Amino acid sequence: MQDVLAVVTVVVVGVMVGVEFSVAFFVNPILDRLPDDGGLDARSDGARVLGRIMPFWYIGSVVLGALWAGSAWGGAGAALVCAGTALLVLSVVMSVLLLVPINARVATWSHEGVPGDWKEQMGRWDRFHHVRVAVIVLAFVLFAVAVVQG
Numbered sequence: 001m002q003d004v005l006a007v008v009t010v011v012v013v014g015v016m017v018g019v020e021f022s023v024a025f026f027v028n029p030i031l032d033r034l035p036d037d038g039g040l041d042a043r044s045d046g047a048r049v050l051g052r053i054m055p056f057w058y059i060g061s062v063v064l065g066a067l068w069a070g071s072a073w074g075g076a077g078a079a080l081v082c083a084g085t086a087l088l089v090l091s092v093v094m095s096v097l098l099l100v101p102i103n104a105r106v107a108t109w110s111h112e113g114v115p116g117d118w119k120e121q122m123g124r125w126d127r128f129h130h131v132r133v134a135v136i137v138l139a140f141v142l143f144a145v146a147v148v149q150g
Contacts, residue, residue, distance in 0.1 A: 002071045009064040010143050016057050017140045024133045047107040062088045077146030084142035091135045098128045
């Protein structure tokens with residue numbers, strides 16, 4: 001059962017990392033290069049859609065990591081699983097404190113009603129998001145190494 005839990009956790013976290021990495025380094029930069037602020041509507045829509053899905057994904061990943069850590073306790077790789085899970089908890093805290101407040105504002109924006117500093121707010125969100133991506137990538141790496149050690 002522990003092996004199944006490990007594989008499911010690695011897959012769920014790995015796909016989440018892939019989504020967040022692609023948003024950070026491909027999707028948002030492409031949207032930002034669209035003429036006439038064309039990416040604003042897409043970012044706003046993305047904030048609404050992903051803002052509904054990602055909380056479940058992040059919390060689900062933490063739960064999976066905690067279950068795996070509990071089942072692996074005392075065994076090979078358990079410390080790595082605990083550290084990876086702690087990093088996922090950090091990513092949730094970062095999300096709630098830093099990213100969600102900005103995301104909630106972005107979700108309400110349209111071309112007819114954006115604040116004057118909207119580009120600065122997007123830049124702040126992007127910087128926080130890059131840090132969060134680094135945190136979850138490290139968690140994923142720790143999980144992958146724990147699978148190999150287990």
